[in-house]
Amino acid sequence: MARVLTGIQSSGRQHLGNILGAIRPAIELANDPKNEAFLFIADLHSLTTIKDANLRKENVLATAAAWLACGLDTDKVVFYRQSDIPQVTEMTWYLNCFTPYPMLANAHSFKDKSENLADVNAGLFIYPVLMACDILMYDANIVPVGKDQKQHLEMTRDIARSVNHQLKKEILVIPESKISEEVMVIPGTDGRKMSKSYNNFIDVFLPEKQLRKQVMGIVTDSTPMEEPKDPDACNAFALYSLLASESQIVEMRQNYLGGNYGYGHAKQAFFELILEEFAEERKRFDKLIAQPELIEKFLLEGAQKAKPVADDVLGRLKSAIGY
Ligand code: ADP
Ligand code: TRP
Numbered sequence: 001m002a003r004v005l006t007g008i009q010s011s012g013r014q015h016l017g018n019i020l021g022a023i024r025p026a027i028e029l030a031n032d033p034k035n036e037a038f039l040f041i042a043d044l045h046s047l048t049t050i051k052d053a054n055l056r057k058e059n060v061l062a063t064a065a066a067w068l069a070c071g072l073d074t075d076k077v078v079f080y081r082q083s084d085i086p087q088v089t090e091m092t093w094y095l096n097c098f099t100p101y102p103m104l105a106n107a108h109s110f111k112d113k114s115e116n117l118a119d120v121n122a123g124l125f126i127y128p129v130l131m132a133c134d135i136l137m138y139d140a141n142i143v144p145v146g147k148d149q150k151q152h153l154e155m156t157r158d159i160a161r162s163v164n165h166q167l168k169k170e171i172l173v174i175p176e177s178k179i180s181e182e183v184m185v186i187p188g189t190d191g192r193k194m195s196k197s198y199n200n201f202i203d204v205f206l207p208e209k210q211l212r213k214q215v216m217g218i219v220t221d222s223t224p225m226e227e228p229k230d231p232d233a234c235n236a237f238a239l240y241s242l243l244a245s246e247s248q249i250v251e252m253r254q255n256y257l258g259g260n261y262g263y264g265h266a267k268q269a270f271f272e273l274i275l276e277e278f279a280e281e282r283k284r285f286d287k288l289i290a291q292p293e294l295i296e297k298f299l300l301e302g303a304q305k306a307k308p309v310a311d312d313v314l315g316r317l318k319s320a321i322g323y
Helices: 015-029 053-069 087-096 100-103 110-115 122-136 147-167 208-216 235-243 248-259 263-277 280-289 292-321
Strands: 003-007 035-042 077-081 142-145 176-179
Touching: 003 015, 003 053, 003 122, 003 280, 015 035, 015 053, 015 087, 015 142, 035 053, 035 087, 035 110, 053 077, 053 208, 053 280, 053 292, 077 292, 087 292, 100 122, 100 147, 100 248, 100 280, 110 147, 122 147, 142 147, 147 176, 147 292, 208 263, 235 263, 248 263, 263 280
Parallel strands: 003 035, 003 142, 035 077, 142 176
Antiparallel strands: none
């Protein structure tokens, strides 16, 4: 049985792009009985950029609520919050001392962040070592991540090899990354990649009125209602097709080509489809977000399951180093 582990950025509310591009595939992988899955919310990493404690807490709750609402089953997945196992910060110190400085200085993500952020703190620099510990502390075999995390995974493997080599013992398990090359990129309301940073997202957990407003904000051209329209050049059509069945897509294509069908009609159809497709998830999300103590309970139960593994690996490492 392979242990699959991945970290989730606690960046707050999860949009349609996150759900289709990350949450659903990860839950599918976690539910495969051949795997044992560890999923955690990386709230220690978020301290590199978010210093407001309440905002970090809200982000953790909203992120957890979205994952749970989308079907994450805590009986099948060890689902926890990174900061509930503080052993990972202790391990980060040890591994810092086995990590070559130039490796961190050459990390793409650090270069990128240090050019774009006002607060360039040492946590940003050490970020990949904490991430390596997230993985190595749980003897993970497979780490599914997006392409942007590829270098961090290579660094994790290099750090683990360096530890094993210098301690002359196979202390740490070398993980394999699973990079989804053909990740589908969900377009946002303006046609660019859907992202929180572009403010072009659709948040399917919003109350109906606000959700409808987001959907109506999908950018389309100014072809008049009566005229035929090109479905393949239309973002509303692309978004609709992501959720629609084959026959619904065929019908919508005919509507576009036939004329007398406005973009407003297509957006309304997409809005109704979201309500239908995410009916259960929306209900569960509302229930969870109104009961933060329940989310808290799930996360603490997850931490109880993760902790013995962390203690075991940390113990192995410390005794090999000589503490
Ligand atoms: P954002 O761009 O909104 O800040 P994140 O970078 O926090 O999103 O992404 C979290 C996860 O969701 C990542 O695994 C990422 O690959 C996935 N994801 C985000 N946006 C999209 C999108 N538009 N299409 C597909 N997957 C996405
Ligand atoms: N850095 C990852 C991201 O930005 C999140 C993360 C933290 C992670 N620790 C991890 C992912 C460990 C996989 C494994 O998405």
